[in-house]
Amino acid sequence: MAGGLAALLDDVAVIAKMTSVAGSKAVGVVVDDAAVTPQYVHGFSPKRELPMIWRIAKGSLLNKAILIVVLMLLDTFLPVVLTPLLMLGGLYLVFEGAEKFYEAVKGGHEAEEKTPVVEAGPNHENTMVRSAITTDFILSAEIMVISLNTINDSISGGISIGMKAVTMVVVAILITLLVYGVVALIVKMDDIGLAMTERSDPGSQKMGRLLVNGMPWVLRVLSTVGIAAMLWVGGHILVSGFNTLGWHGPYELAHLLADPVHSVPGIGGFLAWLVDTVYSALVGLLIGSVIAVVMHFLPFHQKKPHDKDIPEPTKDAATVGEH
DSSP, X not given: OHHHHHHHHHHHHHHHHHHHHHHHHTHHHHHHHHHHGGGGTTTSOHHHHHHHHHHHHHHHHHHHHHHHHHHHHHHHHOGGGHHHHHHHHHHHHHHHHHHHHHHHHHTHXXXXXXXXXXXXXXXXXXXXXXXXXXXXXXXXXXXXXXXXXXHHHHSTXXXXXXXXXXXXXXXXXXXXXXXXXXXXXXHHHHHXXXXXXXXXXXXXXXXXXXXXXXXXXXXXXHHHHHHHHHHHHHHHHHHHHHHHHTOOHHHHHHHHHHGXXXXXXXXXXXXXXXXXXXXXXXXXXXXXXXHHHHHHHSTTOOOOGGGSOOOOOOTTOOOOOOO
8 A cells, every 4th residue: 555655656746747847848838828819809898708718728628638649649659750740830939939029020019909809799709719729729739749748858768658648638737727827817907907996995096007007018028928938949949859850050059159158156057048048049030030931922821810800790799898
């Protein structure tokens, strides 16, 4: 009994360790997921915001369940494809990151934020939820592939497929709760602030105004961090992938740049990480920019889901709630 309990606790400790490492490696995609999702509920009445987020979260869990099954099969029978798959995801990340970077530089994000979305009844809500779940599938695929790759790299000597699957499930649930919990908080923060401004307590009123006025800045910061994280994580995936596939130049250059600062007393480790991160982000921006230029010249290049034309509201359409 004692031996069985010790083994169980040891398994739990291993799963916790792998979950922590895998989650930290996927942070760039997690931040981007949290930054992207609020746009799909923007413009709907406040009473529909949380139900929509809940629907998207359930779709995200289903996405991750499908991905875990597929990835476990590939990891067991065709593990050689995991690095190319991860690199394909890295290409997507740096492409999206580069596009968002140039949109931010040109002021495109501000223009989008100022353009209200017209709520056109339940059909439009269903369309936006489906679009959000589709986008989530791409981001969830990145999170799950990064997690599986990290699990494989972090445990020497191998690990059972059961332990991998359990760890992937734990990562999927925790990240989904984190992302959509943060999304729900972001979306409802202005409503909370407005409610606080209506209280009689001057302190509550001041805090409410602070929340209402501060949310646009929070969203801007989150968006900026998301862009940087996409470029950094995507670039790092590509540099590591090139090294695994036999092109060692970019990986060796990263170490060549980071090695000199290792010797700085006290902060050498942080400086090395910073150099590697900046290098990965620049590689991501360069490759992503090339992909973006090519994509914009292709005839099938389409607008993103949130940029598509919104149908005109019908007479029976619900009116948009004022925040």
